[in-house]
Each structure stands twice: as C-alpha cells, then as structure tokens.
Amino acid sequence: MAEPLVVLDGVNKYFGDLHVLKDINLTVAPGEVVVVIGPSGSGKSTLCRAINRLETIESGTITIDGEELPQEGKALARLRSDVGMVFQAFNLFAHKTILQNVTLGPMKVRGVKKAGAQQRAKELLERVGVAHQAAKYPAQLSGGQQQRVAIARSLAMDPKIMLFDEPTSALDPEMINEVLDVMVELAESGMTMIVVTHEMGFARKAAHRVVFMADGEIVETAEPEEFFTNPQSERAKDFLGKILTH
Amino acid sequence: MRELFEQFDVWAAFWMTIKLSLWSALWALVLGTLLAIMRVGPVRILNVVGSAYVNVVRNTPLTLVVLFSLTVLGTRLGIQIADQNSPTFLTDEAVRWAIFGLSVYHAAFVCEALRSGVNTVPVGQAEAARSIGLGFGQSLRHIVLPQAFRGAVAPLASVAIALIKNTTVATIIGVAQTSYFMAEAIEFRPDLIWELFALIALFFLAITLPIGVGLTSLSRKVAVKR
Ligand SMILES: Nc1ncnc2c1ncn2[C@@H]1O[C@H](COP(=O)(O)OP(=O)(O)OP(=O)(O)O)[C@@H](O)[C@H]1O
Numbered sequence: 001m002a003e004p005l006v007v008l009d010g011v012n013k014y015f016g017d018l019h020v021l022k023d024i025n026l027t028v029a030p031g032e033v034v035v036v037i038g039p040s041g042s043g044k045s046t047l048c049r050a051i052n053r054l055e056t057i058e059s060g061t062i063t064i065d066g067e068e069l070p071q072e073g074k075a076l077a078r079l080r081s082d083v084g085m086v087f088q089a090f091n092l093f094a095h096k097t098i099l100q101n102v103t104l105g106p107m108k109v110r111g112v113k114k115a116g117a118q119q120r121a122k123e124l125l126e127r128v129g130v131a132h133q134a135a136k137y138p139a140q141l142s143g144g145q146q147q148r149v150a151i152a153r154s155l156a157m158d159p160k161i162m163l164f165d166e167p168t169s170a171l172d173p174e175m176i177n178e179v180l181d182v183m184v185e186l187a188e189s190g191m192t193m194i195v196v197t198h199e200m201g202f203a204r205k206a207a208h209r210v211v212f213m214a215d216g217e218i219v220e221t222a223e224p225e226e227f228f229t230n231p232q233s234e235r236a237k238d239f240l241g242k243i244l245t246h
Numbered sequence: 247m248r249e250l251f252e253q254f255d256v257w258a259a260f261w262m263t264i265k266l267s268l269w270s271a272l273w274a275l276v277l278g279t280l281l282a283i284m285r286v287g288p289v290r291i292l293n294v295v296g297s298a299y300v301n302v303v304r305n306t307p308l309t310l311v312v313l314f315s316l317t318v319l320g321t322r323l324g325i326q327i328a329d330q331n332s333p334t335f336l337t338d339e340a341v342r343w344a345i346f347g348l349s350v351y352h353a354a355f356v357c358e359a360l361r362s363g364v365n366t367v368p369v370g371q372a373e374a375a376r377s378i379g380l381g382f383g384q385s386l387r388h389i390v391l392p393q394a395f396r397g398a399v400a401p402l403a404s405v406a407i408a409l410i411k412n413t414t415v416a417t418i419i420g421v422a423q424t425s426y427f428m429a430e431a432i433e434f435r436p437d438l439i440w441e442l443f444a445l446i447a448l449f450f451l452a453i454t455l456p457i458g459v460g461l462t463s464l465s466r467k468v469a470v471k472r
C-alpha cells in the first residue's frame with residue numbers, strides 16, 4: 001500500500017466536559033473515498049473540522065501527507081491550502097462574484113497571476129456546470145449551484161484531499177443529485193475524499209469504505225455494500241433501521 | 247444676516263468646523279479600525295487593551311478629552327504636534343490637539359460600529375477563508391473587513407454626524423470654529439440672535455443631512471446579499 005495521505009492517531013477532542021472525539025484512529029490512502037456516517041451529534045463534523053484544524057484537539061496527532069498539522073500561522077495556512085473543505089452551508093464569499101470566489105485562493109495563497117487564475121477558474125466552473133454564472137454573486141444562485149461553486153473553489157487550490165461535511169443536507173431534494181454527480185465524478189477522477197453524508201446512493205457508487213460513528217467513537221468500518229446490507233454492531237443496525245424507514 | 251457676515255469671519259469659522267470634521271473623521275477611522283481588529287483578533291491581550299480603551303473613552307465626556315489633550319499632553323507635558331517656527335504656532339497647536347482629542351474619542355465609537363459590522367459577517371465566511379489557506383490577516387483584509395465595512399456603513403453614518411456636531415466642543419480650547427463664532431456673536435450682537443441661531447442650525451443641517459441621506463442610501467446599495 002502507498003504511503004497514507006491522512007493519519008489520525010489517538011485523537012481526542014472535548015468541548016468543555018463533553019468528550020466529542022474518543023480516541024479516533026483513521027488512515028486514508030491516496031485516492032481513497034471514505035464516507036463517514038452516524039447519528040446527529042456523534043462528532044462527524046468535528047472530525048472533519050479537526051482535520052482542517054478549524055477545531056483544535058486535546059490529544060493525539062493528525063498527519064497529512066507525512067506532515068503533522070501545525071499549531072498556527074503560516075505553516076498551518078499552507079497545509080490548509082492543500083486540504084479542500086466543502087461546508088453544509090456553502091460559505092461562498094458573499095461580496096465576491098462566482099469567478100472571484102474561485103480565483104481568490106490561487107491568487108492570494110499560491111501567487112498565481114490573475115489571467116491564469118481566471119482561465120483555470122473558468123475551466124473548473126465549466127467542469128461543475130456553472131460557467132455561465134461566473135459574473136453573478138452567490139446570493140443570485142440556487143443552493144445546488146452555490147455548492148458546486150464551493151467545490152470548484154476548493155479544487156482551484158489543487159488540494160491533496162477534499163473534506164465534505166454534509167454537502168447536500170441544506171439542499172432542496174431536486175438539487176441534491178446535481179451536487180452528488182459532481183462528487184462522484186471527482187471520486188472517479190482519483191481525488192482523495194472524506195465525505196460526511198447520509199446519501200447511501202453516493203456511498204454505494206463512490207465510496208471505498210464507510211466509517212460509522214456513534215457517541216464520538218468509530219464503531220464500525222466496512223465496505224459500503226457490506227455495511228449497508230450486513231452491519232455488525234447493534235448501533236449500526238439500529239441507525240440503519242432508522243434511516244431506511246424514512 | 248448680512249451684518250453677521252460683515253462683522254465676523256463666518257466663512258473661516260465654518261471652514262474650521264469642516265477641517266476639524268474631516269481630519270478627525272479620517273484619524274478616527276484609522277484608529278477605530280485598528281481597535282476593532284484588536285478586539286476581534288485572536289490575541290487575548292489585544293482584546294483586553296482594545297476593550298479597555300473603548301470602555302474608558304466612551305464613558306469620558308468629550309470636553310474632558312479635548313481639554314486634557316491640549317492642557318496636559320500639550321502644555322504640561324510639552325508634546326508639540328505643530329510646527330514651532332510657524333507664526334501661527336499656538337493656534338495650530340490648539341487645532342491639532344482638538345483634532346487629536348476628537349479622533350481619540352470618536353475612534354471608540356468607530357470601533358464599536360465596525361464591530362457591529364463584523365457581527366453581520368457569519369463565522370462560516372472566515373472559516374471558508376481559512377480553509378483555502380488564507381492567513382488571519384488575509385482573511386480579514388479580503389473577506390471579513392470588506393463585508394464588515396458594508397454592514398457598518400449605517401452605524402458609521404451616525405458616528406460621522408455625531409462627530410461633526412461634537413467639533414463644537416473645540417471652543418473650550420479656543421479653536422475658532424462655528425461655536426466659537428457663535429459665542430462671540432451672542433456677546434457682541436445680541437440683537438441678531440435669531441438670525442445667528444438660524445444660520446448656525448442651517449449650516450450644520452446643510453452638512454449633516456446630506457451625509458445622513460447619502461450614507462443611508464449607500465448602506466443599502468453596498469449591503470451584502472446573503
Ligand atoms: N462549538 C461547540 N461547542 C460546544 N459543543 C459543540 C460545539 N460543536 C459541536 N458541539 C457538540 O459536539 C457534539 C458533536 O457535534 P458534531 O457537530 O461534530 O456532530 P455531528 O455528528 O456532525 O452531528 P450532525 O449530524 O447533527 O451534524 C455534539 O454533541 C455537539 O452538540
């Protein structure tokens with residue numbers, strides 16, 4: 001097996017007295033797509049955010065491409081630029097156009113010239129299917145379009161890995177697939193991805209592994225088909241029972 | 247009305263009010279922005295210093311701040327901020343200390359107006375900025391502050407209007423601006439008191455009203471759509 005891209009080793013995280021991540025160990029190989037699933041409050045978002053150090057951790061180590069996450073400052077910013085993050089609420093820069101949203105990072109972080117950044121941004125917007133909206137502002141786009149722009153914005157940094165925190169759960173049902181299609185295409189292109197989602201269709205189609213979390217712990221890890229048809233733990237069975245009946 | 251203009255240098259007084267307003271507004275904006283950055287930044291000690299500044303200054307009468315500037319900082323401690331060789335040295339000193347006092351005082355209000363602007367920016371904006379690799383300063387400069395300024399235009403307009411009216415306090419250290427002229431005119435031409443008050447009220451209205459209307463429509467125009 002190739003060198004792992006992400007390694008979480010004995011990670012613990014508390015919010016005050018609340019133990020949110022309990023001794024998490026997780027290794028993600030290059031090109032691997034991992035879906036994280038679990039009940040509300042089980043720590044999925046916190047896990048994602050810790051990998052980007054939007055949350056600090058109390059103990060354990062997180063290593064990305066052989067380099068431990070720096071505490072602060074320039075080194076942290078540089079590492080973050082290699083880790084794409086797609087949020088549930090899109091978080092596009094509200095005062096910038098779609099094109100500027102995508103060119104900002106390459107220009108300010110990577111020092112790419114404007115013309116080059118715009119060229120690349122247009123290609124990426126084309127790839128996610130919103131090229132014709134480039135001159136608009138985020139509020140003028142639908143949720144599905146905004147989320148696809150957010151994916152393009154992350155891709156513009158040429159990240160080594162992309163994190164998705166429930167990217168479709170703020171979307172109207174008819175827009176979910178347009179975002180999932182982009183994510184499936186991304187997975188097929190070999191991008192390393194950690195995706196928090198309850199979309200089983202996506203997990204079945206694109207994921208190599210499903211990680212089931214409950215109460216801050218990784219309870220079970222399995223291949224998607226195996227996990228959905230034959231869960232081992234009681235909690236996974238219980239959880240799947242609940243989401244399948246909906 | 248004409249007599250007032252003939253007997254007193256009304257235009258010079260008005261011009262001084264405008265000068266005090268512009269310079270103080272500029273410095274208050276600079277200092278207030280720095281204070282706001284200190285208050286919202288991640289460095290604890292700067293948070294404390296920033297909030298101490300705002301709370302002390304906001305709760306001190308402006309008259310005291312302006313008087314303190316000239317008499318303690320200028321005269322007592324001998325800090326000179328005007329050109330000593332200028333023939334108008336003493337007047338210049340008073341004017342500059344007035345600008346200093348007004349700036350220092352209103353910076354606290356600018357800081358709070360900006361902070362209320364910062365509060366209109368959802369945390370997700372800064373998180374998205376950090377996640378593409380922008381540093382703290384960069385995400386402030388490119389993402390948070392531009393949106394905060396837009397959200398702060400309306401509260402900043404109130405600060406600007408208050409500042410313009412507050413320049414009248416400079417009379418206390420002898421700066422010959424509008425209220426100084428007014429005091430003189432009341433003393434020497436009490437017969438013209440109606441004209442005098444009308445003139446001065448009109449003058450202030452003539453500058454504050456357009457600023458109020460202009461900034462309010464600007465704040466609507468630049469408002470960030472979410
Ligand atoms: N900033 C915070 N301060 C305090 N507690 C927090 C904070 N963020 C999350 N929590 C708590 O930590 C626990 C894990 O939260 P987290 O958001 O990671 O769960 P999740 O699995 O993503 O849930 P969901 O499916 O609802 O998004 C929850 O109990 C939550 O209330």
Ligand SMILES: [Mg+2]
Pocket residue numbers: 044045046165166
């Ligand atoms: Mg969550």
